[in-house]
C-alpha cells in the first residue's frame with residue numbers, strides 16, 4: 001500500500017497556506033509520499049480558499065484534498081457579535097465523525113504514517129488515538145506561542161481572574177515577561193467558550209507524538225530550550241519538538257504587478273510597506289489617521305488598504321472584500337499630495353515579492369506569524385501593529401525577545417494616532433534605534449538561511465521527523 005500522511009488544517013487561509021508550504025517541503029524530501037488534506041468548508045464566503053485549493057490540486061498531484069461535508073450552524077452562531085474562534089470550534093466539533101470516517105476510507109488504500117493536526121484542531125487527537133494513529137500537532141506560529149499554549153493550564157491554575165483583568169506580567173518559560181492583556185485574544189476572557197476550547201486543546205497536547213513548529217532554533221532559542229527541557233509541561237513528558245522553519249510562501253510569478261513596477265522606480269531600502277495579513281481591516285477613522293501620519297513622516301510608502309470595518313471589536317474581515325473607494329476613505333487630496341512618494345493598493349499585494357524587493361526598507365505589520373517570518377527571511381525590520389488573534393503576543397516576542405521590530409503604541413481605546421505613526425515610521429527609517437533593529441533582522445535572516453541549509457537545525461529536524469514516520473510499522477490498516 002502507498003504510504004500517506006494526513007493533514008487536518010484549521011479553515012483559515014493563513015493556516016492552510018502554511019500547511020501546504022510544509023507539505024511541499026516534505027515532498028521535496030520524500031517525493032513518494034502521498035499527502036491527504038482534510039478541508040472544512042466554513043459557513044461564510046471562502047472563494048479565496050477554494051481558488052487556492054484548486055490551484056494546489058492541479059499543480060501538486062501528490063496532494064489530495066478531501067472536502068468534509070458543509071456545516072450550516074444555527075443562526076445565533078453566525079451573529080456578528082460572536083467571536084470567530086467560537087464559530088470555528090463549533091465547526092471543528094461538528095466534523096469529528098467525518099474525520100473518523102475519512103481516515104478509515106483513506107486507510108483502505110493507503111498506509112497512514114501520521115496524522116498532523118493544526119493546533120486549533122488538537123481536540124481531534126482523541127479520534128486519532130481511537131484509530132491508533134501517531135498524531136502530531138502543527139503550529140503555524142512561533143515556538144513562544146507553543147510555550148504559552150503548553151503552559152496555559154499552569155497559568156489557569158495559578159490565576160483566578162481573566163487575563164484581561166489581571167494587569168500583571170505573566171512568567172511563561174522561555175518567553176519575555178508577557179503583559180497579561182497581550183495574551184492571545186481568545187484567551188483574554190476566562191468564561192468565554194473559546195477560552196475553554198483553547199484550554200482543552202492545551203490539556204490534550206501532551207498526548208501528541210510531536211510538535212511541528214514553523215520557526216528555527218536561532219530565532220527562538222530560549223522558548224525552544226524551555227519547551228525541550230520540559231519547563232512548559234512540568235507534569236508530563238514533553239513530546240519531541242521539530243522546528244522545521246522558516247517555511248514561508250514562495251514568491252509567485254507576479255508578472256507586471258503594479259506595485260512591484262512602482263518599487264522598481266524607488267531608491268534602495270527607502271519604502272515602508274504597510275500590510276495587515278489576509279484578514280486585517282481598520283475603521284474609517286483609523287485609515288484617515290494613518291494616512292495623516294504617513295504623509296507627515298515624509299517617508300516613501302506602499303500601503304495595502306481594505307474597506308473599513310463596521311464592528312469596532314473585530315479587526316478582521318471574513319469573506320470576499322470589495323474594492324475600497326480610496327477617495328472617500330482617505331483625507332481629501334492625500335493621494336494627489338503623496339503621489340511622488342507613495343502608492344496605495346486595494347485589498348492585496350504580493351507580500352513576499354514586495355518584502356524581497358530591494359526598495360523596501362521597513363514593514364508595518366499586524367504581526368501574523370507568517371508575516372514576521374517573511375520579514376525575517378528577507379531582512380526587513382518591522383513596526384509591530386497587532387490587530388487580533390495572537391498578534392499582541394507576537395509583538396512582545398518580536399520587539400522584546402527577537403528585537404526585530406519597534407512597538408507601535410495605541411491609546412487606551414486601541415486607536416493609533418497620526419503622531420505615533422509618523423514618529424514610529426521615522427524612527428525605523430532614520431534613527432540609530434531603527435539601525436539596530438535592521439542589524440538584528442539581518443542577523444536573523446542569516447540564521448534562517450543557515451537553518452535551512454545542509455546540516456542546518458531545521459533540515460536536521462525535518463530528517464528526524466521523516467525518519468520517525470518511516471520507522472512506524474506501516475502495514476496496519478485502521479478500522
Ligand SMILES: O=c1ccn([C@@H]2O[C@H](COP(=O)(O)OP(=O)(O)O[C@H]3O[C@H](CO)[C@@H](O)[C@H](O)[C@H]3O)[C@@H](O)[C@H]2O)c(=O)[nH]1
Pocket residue numbers: 012013014015017140141249275276277278279280304347348349350351352367368369370371372374388389390391
Ligand atoms: O496583501 C496581502 C496580505 C497577506 N499576504 C500573505 O498572506 C499571509 C498572511 O499570513 P499572516 O501574516 O500569518 O497573517 P494572517 O493571515 O492574519 O494569519 C493568521 O494565522 C497566523 C498563523 O497562525 C497567525 O499568526 C495570525 O495572527 C492569524 O491572523 C502571508 O503569507 C502574506 O505574505 C499577501 O501576500 N498579501
